[in-house]
Amino acid sequence: MLRPLPLLMAVLLAAGCAASGDDDGGAQGTGGTGPITFATGRDTTAYLQPLLDRWNQAHPAEKVTLLELPEAADEQRAQMVANLQARSSQYDVLGLDVILTAEFAENGWIIPLERGLFPLDRFLPPVVETAIYKNKLWAVPYTSNAGLLYYRTDLVDKPPRTWAELRDQAREITKKRKIGGYAGQFLAYEGLTVNFSEAVQSAGGELVSRDGTEVTLSPSVGATALGFLLQGLREGWIPQESLTYKEEESRLAFQEGRLAFARNWPHAYGPAKAELGDKVAVTRLPGLNGPGSSTLGGANLAVSAFSKHQQTAQxxxxxFTSLENERRVLTEGSFPPVWTELYDDPELVERFPYLPVLKESILAARARPVNANYNQLSLVIASSVAKALGNPTPESAADVAVSMKSELEEIIRTQ
Structure with a gap:
């Protein structure tokens, strides 16, 4: 139930008077009510406008207008950054990829929020962490995401839990069926950073510390993670074609029957189910010695530091992140919600059978490095791994891991 607006205004005004150094993160400059603009990636499922219409009907003096940005995450970021660097008040509410929290907070483009205004204790804990930077809340989780292993039930008796099991099954299917065994997103872009991060985590390591201040990649673990992918390419159960795959290409390859296993986000489940029916299922990503760890995805909602109507925006x-609307985010938009209880709802589980596995994957997932220079870190990771995948020799794994660690340390040291 939403707090009455007069009470909320009083709380926000009090928060705005708090010292900016408060560890709880008090909102600053939160005055102003009136029409707002919601800037977010293009809505491809047409679920957003009905939610906005409900708000507008109840708030005729504070109507929200949807401003759709490009679908590609890097283009969304570029458009937002250009607007915010100009200190424009055009955007009020920003739909941010979870990787952008630190950068936008560090640059003063978004305002800290009062934690007590939002039911964060009812959200999935790892998701909440993506909205926190330097012990302040800078955004509110809106959707979540975690990688899953899709597999063909007509080809696989028991889904793999380890890399060795995945290799054995994928290699056998490739040999017998003449199709690809396994693929993820291996083109040199953010998706490759995610896939490699998951491999490192699933081997028991991590690339950068949780606070983004230290490179914690062990060269031996990095070599093990990269070696898993290189072995697949050398042995042929990871097809060479997968080096050109982003999310869409890998989704199509799986649902068209060209892959037995595929790593992808939950959005791929609906189309795969429609095409393959009961022949498709999902499980957690496998790891070196057991179930692996996914990279956390999703989107958070933040308030522009240059908005003139920050009270309305909050x-x-x-x-928008209420329980009722989060249910609609799943049922009408097919996006993973952030409220924990929705993953245990029998009606929703019947409609979306992947929810229990997805919940496990999110709880075991790790966020990408919380660092204002994350884009530079990601570029180094993706380009280094892509170079190695293009020359899949056993020796290249160790060399790449060592040089990658050195480059990442340089970025963090000079920021």
Whole structure:
């Protein structure tokens, strides 16, 4: 139930008077009510506007207008950054990829929020962490995401839990069926950073510390993680074609029957189910010695530091991330919600059978490095791994791991 607006205004005004150094993160400059603009990636499922219409009907003096940005995450970021660097008040509420929290907070483009205004204790804990930077809340989780292993039930008796099991099954299927065994997103872009991060985590390591201040990659673990992918390419159960795959290409390859296993996000489940029916299922990503660890994805909602109507923007975020609307995010938009209880709802589980596995994957997932220079870190990771995958020799794994660690340390040291 939403807090009455007069009470919310009083709380926000009090928060705005708090010292900016408060560890709880008090909102600053939160005055202003009126019409707002919600800037987010293009809505391809047409679920957003009905949610906005409900708000507008209840708030005729504070109507929200949807401003759709490009679908590609890097293009969304570029458009937002250009607007915010110009200190424009055009955007009020920003739909941010979870990797952008630190950068936008560090640059003063978004405002800290009062934690007590949002039911964060009812959200999935790892998801909440993506909205926190330097012990302050800078955004509110809106959707979540974690990688899953898709597999063909007509080709696989028991889904693999380890890399060795995946290799054995994928290699055998490739040999017998003449199709690809396994693929993820291996083109040199953010998706490759995610896939490699998952491999490192699933081998028991991590690339960068949780606070983003130290490179914690062990060269031996990095070599093990990269070696798993290189072995697949050398032996042929990871097809060479997968080096050109992003999310869409890998989704199509799986649902068209060209892959037995595929790593992808939950959005691929619906189309695969429609095409393959009961022949498709999902499980957690495998790891070196057991179930692996996914990289956390999703989107958070933040308030522009240059918005003239920040009170309305925050109240809109409270409305938009309410339990009722989060249910619609799943049922009408097919995006993973952030409220924990929705993953245990029998009606929803019957409609979306992957929810229990997805919940496990999110709880075991790790966020990408919380660092204002994350884009530079990601570029180094993706380009280094892509170079190695293009020359899949056993020796290249160790060399790449060592040089990657050195480059990552340089970025963090000079920031």
């Amino acid at each position: 109240e809109f975020i409270r409305y």
